[in-house]
Amino acid sequence: MALTPSTMLALGTRAPDFALQDSVTGNTVKLADFAKKKALVVMFICNHCPYVKHVRDGLAAFGRDYEKSDAALVAISANDPETHPDDSPEKMAAEAKAAGYRFPYLFDATQAVAKSYTAACTPDFFLFDAFKKLVYRGQFDASRPGNGVAVTGEDLRAALDAVLAGKPISQKQKASLGCNIKWRAGNEPAYFGAKM
Numbered sequence: 001m002a003l004t005p006s007t008m009l010a011l012g013t014r015a016p017d018f019a020l021q022d023s024v025t026g027n028t029v030k031l032a033d034f035a036k037k038k039a040l041v042v043m044f045i046c047n048h049c050p051y052v053k054h055v056r057d058g059l060a061a062f063g064r065d066y067e068k069s070d071a072a073l074v075a076i077s078a079n080d081p082e083t084h085p086d087d088s089p090e091k092m093a094a095e096a097k098a099a100g101y102r103f104p105y106l107f108d109a110t111q112a113v114a115k116s117y118t119a120a121c122t123p124d125f126f127l128f129d130a131f132k133k134l135v136y137r138g139q140f141d142a143s144r145p146g147n148g149v150a151v152t153g154e155d156l157r158a159a160l161d162a163v164l165a166g167k168p169i170s171q172k173q174k175a176s177l178g179c180n181i182k183w184r185a186g187n188e189p190a191y192f193g194a195k196m
Contacts, residue, residue: 006121006124009134011134012134013133013134015128018031018106020107021089023107024096037071037072039069042074042117043073043076043103044117044119044125045059046079046179046181049122049178051145051177055153057151059140060101062157076107076114077092077105078113078119082184089107111184118189119181122181123178136173139155140153140155140176155173180192
């Protein structure tokens, strides 16, 4: 397991487009579906990663808490299911149901969407405002497996609450840490393995 930080994509970056299949419903979910939302959270997660497992209940609570807000949440897995079969779309669907995720759990089969977001790790979080400009990227909170800090989602929640309230967000943001995305052989992005 390689401990990998977020790339910390430049704030102000426009949300890269996507159209991916939801592992639960089979429907295609597109960026354009959220055009009228005040905020959009894009989360790169997977099933097998111990860092995602650590925040799993927190992610489910996050989804429940913002389900009726003017924010949209989507999770994306880009891991190669050939090398990591626990991250196959079928197992993603089972995990979404078991975890109680209230947001779409999309499969990025080509890994092109993960590359366009410069996603590096699981979990990796990106928050966009009403204009689909990046206002937050980084950690869910300071909790990591074994560090004794409670999973609250406080960093991402504070940023999302600020967007929904029309308030500024601190630009002091901490990178998320987790397992590296499992790129298909020969499909690794240029930033893979770079020192961030």
